[in-house]
Amino acid sequence: MKLNSEKLNHSWNTIKNKYSILLVLVFLIAVSTLINPNFLTGANMSNVSRQIAVTTILAFGETILIICGMLDLSSGSVLSLSGVLSVSVFKMTGSLPLAFFTAIFVAVFCNLINALMVTRFKAPPFIATLAMQAMARGAALLYTKGQNIYQIEEYTVFGQGFIGFIPTPVVFLIILFVATWYILNHTRFGRSLFAIGGNEEAAIASGINVNRNKVLAFVVNGVLVGIAGVLFMSRVNSGLPNGAINYEFHALTSSIIGGTSFSGGVGTAGGTVAGAFIVGFLNNIMNLANVNSYLQQIVRGAIIALAVIYDIRSKSKRDLKKLGNITEKKDKADS
Amino acid sequence: MKKIMLALLALSLMCVPAFANGQAEDDGTYKVAYIARAQADSFAAWLANAVMEEADKYDDISVKVFDGQASDDRVNSLIENAIVNKFDAIIIQPNNGESQRPYAEKVVDAGIICITTNARIAGIPGASSVDADPYEQAAVNARVAIQQIPENANVVVLKGPPGNFHADERRVSWEKEFFAKRPDVTIVGEQIANWNKDEAMALMEDWVQSNDRIDAIIAMNDNMCAGALEVVKDNAKFDGILAYGVDGTAEATLLIKDGLMTSTCLQSAYALAENLLSTSHKLLTGAESQIDIDIDCPLVNMENVDEYIEMHKRAGAL
Numbered sequence: 001m002k003l004n005s006e007k008l009n010h011s012w013n014t015i016k017n018k019y020s021i022l023l024v025l026v027f028l029i030a031v032s033t034l035i036n037p038n039f040l041t042g043a044n045m046s047n048v049s050r051q052i053a054v055t056t057i058l059a060f061g062e063t064i065l066i067i068c069g070m071l072d073l074s075s076g077s078v079l080s081l082s083g084v085l086s087v088s089v090f091k092m093t094g095s096l097p098l099a100f101f102t103a104i105f106v107a108v109f110c111n112l113i114n115a116l117m118v119t120r121f122k123a124p125p126f127i128a129t130l131a132m133q134a135m136a137r138g139a140a141l142l143y144t145k146g147q148n149i150y151q152i153e154e155y156t157v158f159g160q161g162f163i164g165f166i167p168t169p170v171v172f173l174i175i176l177f178v179a180t181w182y183i184l185n186h187t188r189f190g191r192s193l194f195a196i197g198g199n200e201e202a203a204i205a206s207g208i209n210v211n212r213n214k215v216l217a218f219v220v221n222g223v224l225v226g227i228a229g230v231l232f233m234s235r236v237n238s239g240l241p242n243g244a245i246n247y248e249f250h251a252l253t254s255s256i257i258g259g260t261s262f263s264g265g266v267g268t269a270g271g272t273v274a275g276a277f278i279v280g281f282l283n284n285i286m287n288l289a290n291v292n293s294y295l296q297q298i299v300r301g302a303i304i305a306l307a308v309i310y311d312i313r314s315k316s317k318r319d320l321k322k323l324g325n326i327t328e329k330k331d332k333a334d335s
Numbered sequence: 336m337k338k339i340m341l342a343l344l345a346l347s348l349m350c351v352p353a354f355a356n357g358q359a360e361d362d363g364t365y366k367v368a369y370i371a372r373a374q375a376d377s378f379a380a381w382l383a384n385a386v387m388e389e390a391d392k393y394d395d396i397s398v399k400v401f402d403g404q405a406s407d408d409r410v411n412s413l414i415e416n417a418i419v420n421k422f423d424a425i426i427i428q429p430n431n432g433e434s435q436r437p438y439a440e441k442v443v444d445a446g447i448i449c450i451t452t453n454a455r456i457a458g459i460p461g462a463s464s465v466d467a468d469p470y471e472q473a474a475v476n477a478r479v480a481i482q483q484i485p486e487n488a489n490v491v492v493l494k495g496p497p498g499n500f501h502a503d504e505r506r507v508s509w510e511k512e513f514f515a516k517r518p519d520v521t522i523v524g525e526q527i528a529n530w531n532k533d534e535a536m537a538l539m540e541d542w543v544q545s546n547d548r549i550d551a552i553i554a555m556n557d558n559m560c561a562g563a564l565e566v567v568k569d570n571a572k573f574d575g576i577l578a579y580g581v582d583g584t585a586e587a588t589l590l591i592k593d594g595l596m597t598s599t600c601l602q603s604a605y606a607l608a609e610n611l612l613s614t615s616h617k618l619l620t621g622a623e624s625q626i627d628i629d630i631d632c633p634l635v636n637m638e639n640v641d642e643y644i645e646m647h648k649r650a651g652a653l
Contacts, residue, residue, distance in 0.1 A: 036545060038545045043544060044544045047543075050540070051540060141374055141375055146374045146376075146380020146381070147380060148377055148584075150586045150589065232533070236533050236536060238532065240532065240533070242376065242377060242531075245375075283537070283541075284544075287541035287542065287545075288541055288544060290524055290525070290526075293526050294497075
């Protein structure tokens with residue numbers, strides 16, 4: 001009997017540790033459904049998925065960077081710059097593929113500059129990407145003279161169209177989720193990212209080319225930001241040089257709530273999606289219930305604080321467990 | 336590496352004068368500093384561009400634009416810099432009127448001409464102002480909405496940033512001119528969207544889920560109104576929804592022309608710029624010593640929208 005209870009406890013702890021973020025998500029869905037009957041409807045789920053698509057795509061990039069010990073504070077600004085240039089190219093040429101690849105090219109270019117600052121000049125990613133945040137936003141405003149670009153017509157297909165019954169941004173979200181999951185779990189590059197974030201010196205000692213992997217991480221982030229730029233401008237039916245302000249923080253929030261550790265070496269694509277849905281559902285239910293704007297900000301802040309505290313506590317437990325294992329092995333060896 | 340870095344730094348510093356926006360050398364013209372609230376704010380950018388275009392019409396005035404970056408501290412620092420650089424006139428577009436008030440007073444105390452605009456900082460002896468009345472901008476819409484919005488209607492309200500004079504005054508105006516007179520109308524959603532189209536879109540998407548019927552969108556600016564309309568434009572359930580904004584942007588005029596938006600009030604950056612420059616000129620030449628001007632708040636609707644579309648086309652906004 002006692003053995004069964006221990007087994008049950010062990011299983012519950014395993015589920016709790018491994019799938020805690022999903023449990024939170026399920027709990028949130030259950031509570032939200034009780035608060036508002038319109039919450040758990042197909043239309044509203046599609047609505048929330050569409051709303052979080054852009055920030056989740058940015059969050060995939062942040063997750064990749066955070067896992068290897070970096071981050072990107074420029075993604076909102078680079079999104080805006082790549083988006084307005086893409087819209088502008090579309091208005092000049094009428095070519096959707098050209099406009100799409102322009103956004104990706106611009107975002108990758110900006111991220112290569114970030115990578116150069118970080119790897120070649122050893123600038124901390126926080127400072128390097130903060131500098132890029134200012135430069136990219138300034139460039140977007142300079143190019144458009146601060147004015148929105150209107151009448152983008154067919155360009156809206158990326159952000160407002162449907163493939164079957166699924167909104168196009170959600171299709172992009174699913175494809176990019178699979179790509180991010182594959183990169184992180186089934187490629188040498190993905191494994192290298194975890195190794196670098198876990199312990200950079202150990203990664204160098206084990207022969208991993210740290211700088212090359214960091215540059216590659218920024219390039220992948222650039223591709224994701226470029227696609228997000230196209231989806232964002234298409235969704236709002238304009239080129240907004242002042243759009244997506246603070247989106248990097250929304251993306252970081254999704255990534256951290258999803259279990260990505262700011263200390264590096266820990267994170268999953270699935271967790272990031274769950275984190276993004278938690279933020280999206282929270283915003284959604286607060287709006288459905290017409291909760292005061294100021295109260296909404298407090299709730300969002302509290303959730304981030306709780307996620308970070310949870311992350312720190314989990315990390316301490318992991319470290320203690322590792323230490324315990326090492327001591328146990330040492331004791332065995334000594335005896 | 337150090338040499339490369341030093342060379343790049345030196346090159347960057349050498350490039351600065353090429354893009355400099357500070358006090359130019361004395362060429363006999365009146366030097367005017369225009370301190371914009373935030374070039375990232377599309378209306379503020381439109382106004383700054385209009386001021387520069389208008390300044391080209393004056394041979395004896397040169398204008399330098401400075402970006403306040405939506406920061407009180409930054410705007411206040413720019414005002415102090417302009418005083419130290421001895422500009423002949425300083426035009427302030429406040430980020431937050433009360434925060435900039437002591438600095439505007441410093442401008443007057445320094446014997447420099449001070450003009451506040453969009454929104455005016457009222458009650459500074461010796462300072463002048465050019466503005467559009469935010470209360471009236473919302474009121475022209477609210478007065479027609481009283482007749483247009485059906486009985487027992489459900490409406491949603493999109494607000495600007497809290498603490499912003501124009502955002503707050505426009506909301507007060509809707510309260511007094513519309514909601515106080517129409518107790519039958521229910522507000523089913525009211526949130527802050529910070530003047531932003533994307534934020535307004537997300538809010539409207541949620542409201543559409545929780546309300547089968549929304550009869551009108553009441554937005555404190557056109558950007559937010561356009562964002563909300565983007566959500567319902569292809570939804571048959573919301574055909575005929577009424578939508579009100581303020582600013583008279585190029586996008587709003589097109590939406591009115593397409594029958595999607597009901598009305599807006601033009602806050603003409605061109606009219607503000609024209610009056611700012613003429614006021615500056617009169618004050619600088621001593622023709623007058625103090626001027627306060629309010630520009631008109633014309634209602635833009637289906638009947639007159641063509642003339643405003645033409646206006647935007649002439650200005651290159653369309």
